[in-house]
Amino acid sequence: MTGPVSHVLPDGRWHFQHGPIDIIAYAQGDAADVRRAHQAAWERFSTVLSELVAELPTLRQPVGQACALQGEIAQRMWHACRACTASTSEFITPMAAVAGSVAQALIACYNRPGIGRAWVNNGGDIALYLTEGQQVRVGLFADLARLDDTMLATGVRTDGVLEIDAGLGVAGVATSGWRGRSYSLGVADSVTVLAATAALADAAATLIANAVNVDHPHIVRRPASELKDDSDLVDIAVTVDVPLLTDEQICQALQQGLEKAHALLQNRLICASVLTCQGWFANTWSGEISRMRLYA
Secondary structure, X not given: OOOOEEEEOOOOOEEEEEOOEEEEEEEEEOHHHHHHHHHHHHHXXXXXXXXXXXXXXXXXXXXXXXXXXXXXXXXXXXXXXXXHHOOOOOOOOHHHHHHHHHHHHHHHHHOOOOEEEEEEEEOOEEEEEEOOOOEEEEEEOOOHHHOOHHHHHHOOOOOEEEEEEHHHOOOEEXXXXXXXXXXXXXXXXXXXXXXXXXXXXXXXXXXXXXHOOOOOOOOXXXXXXXXXXXXXXXXXXXXXXXXXXXXXXXXXXXXXXXXHHHHHHHOOOOOEEEEEEOOEEEEOOOOOEEEOOOOO
16 A cells, blocks of 8 residues: 555645545635645644554444543544444444544644634545634535536536534534445435534434435345455445335435434534435424425
8 A cells, every 4th residue: 555645736725645545625814824734734644544554453343331442533433433322222333433533633733823714525524624704615415326427527516505604513514325435224315414523423424324214125235244344334234225215215214314313413412414315305403304406
């Protein structure tokens, strides 16, 4: 495996990559302070993968009653997953929060004078830094099956936009679903979570997406170990294909996910969530389940 690499994109964003970790970082503020913040983030990033690999066997174990992890990011992963499952018996390992926890570690480098706002995007899981009066708009794209070369060439049309300002207390946005890069037990095309930290958002999105589920004889599931021999989910059956569901089945699945999201919301572990499945969506602020309306 090659070492970490970085380069500056034409629009001023920085790209960090090392093994499976792929980061896009952006900041606004005094030019010199922005450069220093990016450099600090790069220096922090250069050690992340080795730190995680050193504790990988423990990171792949289910979260228990006590944390045996040593690294800063590893401990953050564990505590986020533990917080989201403290009152349940759900299976989860710290790996459910790895992308958000890495983004959260890097965003700390931008919390300094001279920076007005910044974000670190780790494969779609995002950590935010917003000073007073600042905001950011996050686009929602519900179903990766719709993404094709034509759309990439002509411009991606989002299914919605979340406007997040500093006063909301949101510093993390994460998305999970059965079509994503991580495995899911449910049938959600996507579940996007806003939370006070990126680590909590990541763990919660995983759990809510798992809960968006319904019984159907043609949903295809396979043991995670057959898809990836070192998966932390071992032999747990994960979703690999979902047929067209009836409206009733979609609403049933979304309702189950919504109930999980509301439980996390009531425990102050998330700030909000949007759940989507086959052209339908639900959200925690209205509690309604309805058909989606596409807009740019």
